[in-house]
Amino acid sequence: MTDSAGIPATQVAGGAAAERLNKKQVLAWASWDWGSAAFNAVMTTFVFTVYLTSDAFGGEAFASEILGYGLAIAGLAIALLAPVTGQRSDTGGRRRLWLGINSVAVAVLTGLCFFVFPSPGFLFLGVALIALANVFFEFANVNYYAMLTQISTPSTIGKVSGFGWAMGYVGGVVALALVLVGFVLPEIGWFGATADNGLNIRLVAVFCAVWFMAFALPVLFAVPEIPRQPAAASLGYFASYGLLFRRIKAIFRSSPHTIFFLIASAIFRDGLAAVFTFGGVIAAGTFGFSLSQVIVFAIAGNVVAALGAVCGGVLDDRVGPKNVIVWALSGLIVAAAAIFVLGAGDHVFFGNTWTGDTTFWVFGLLLCLFVGPAQSSSRAYLARLAPRGEEGEFFGLYATTGRAVSFLAPSLFALFITVFGEQRYGILGILVVLLAGLLMLLPVKTPAQIQPAATPAA
DSSP states (O other): OBOTTSOBHHHHTTGGGOSSOOHHHHHHHHHHHHHHHIIIIIIIIISHHHHHTSGGGTOHHHHHHHHHHHHHHHHHHHHHHHHHHHHHHHHTTOHHHHHHHHHHHHHHHHHHGGGOOSSGGGHHHHHHHHHHHHHHHHHHHHHHHHTHHHHSOTTTHHHHHHHHHHHHHHHHHHHHHHHIIIIISSSSOGGGOOSGGGHHHHHHHHHHHHHHHHHHHHHHHHSOOOOOOHHHHTOOHHHHHHHHHHHHHHHHHHOHHHHHHHHHHHHHHHHHHHHHHHHHHHHHHTTOOOHHHHHHHHHHHHHHHHHHHHHHHHHHHHHOHHHHHHHHHHHHHHHHHHHHHHTTSOEEETTEEEOHHHHHHHHHHHHHHHHHHHHHHHHHHHHHHSOTTOHHHHHHHHHHHHHHTTTHHHHHHHHHHHHHSOGGGHHHHHHHHHHHHHHHHTTSOOGGGSOOOOOOOO
16 A cells, blocks of 8 residues: 555655654553553553462462363454454544544443452453453554554654553562562551452452553543544444454465464463463462562563663664564573473582572563563554554454454463463463464565555445
């Protein structure tokens, strides 16, 4: 697809109208990433899912299985719905509106986790709320990612994407620190929070809902809405699927490596998501970390991840996103393999004792270092390929291809636990997914080598 001047759309997307970045818009956009850390870091990784997979809910292995399968079901819903919701927000000129609606839905579902009491009878409610919140969070991400080309220039997409991820990680540090000092460590925390009946963790859910919504607001005011496309906006919901399938066929004919990247990234992104989703669960269940230790590690991990995202973003604009992703995935595989092989036991190397805690701290932080660049450059990679005005639909496909295989990591994580009877073996499932994604990415061309996709109008 080209613009009227014959310039590839990927060269004029978003920032082309202005040669310089609008720093106010970039900061407002990145504020959403900052706020979303309350859901990502606190709710789904280091605090609430650790609470949800504790003995109070029926045992770590059983609860981890249920959580894994619940997230797999959520992934299926996202796979079926995300590309059409992205397409319709593009054509209807409602990208910002739907970002706001989906953000509110995430905040409400997060707040409702206050009613998940520490009892086996509430396990399915907790998993259902987290899974449904993940669905709406992914819908919000489709529109949020699509805004990347609106607030960046062709030469700064990598840097801006990396800055957004870094803001998310730093936001996670601040949110986790507040959770630690306000709700976890004190015998009586903020708002009278105590550990009795899980009140302190349930109040954390309310805190996260407020935090997320507060920092989601700036982008809704600072970044303008995209133009409406009247011809396509009148399409019915089911007719939108017909248009979607025609466009996928056209993309494959005109730009097959765009499809190849979507498939490869779908697999390795599922592995990346699993690192975050099950990281805190493994720290607590396999390595015996207390909740406060998990949060301290999470704070350190987010600092390291932020540095990785910033450095990866700068490298992205210099050496290209594919190189950054390949290096990051290779580092992730080595670090995850070390955690699995060494496990929680002590080892003696050259007369020195290496403890299980040391294993998780060293290689866990390495995982954090490499996750950010892989995530950021994957987003920037597709932003360079998306035709102008169709970013939402392309990031909807990005979400769908990811969620079409999103059952892989959670299901393999749960399956390996089921087969071997130990939570530690779930790491193998994540490793398999990361390695498969890396191998599929290697033959895919770089964005500069890929022909821009030509897609039919509605």
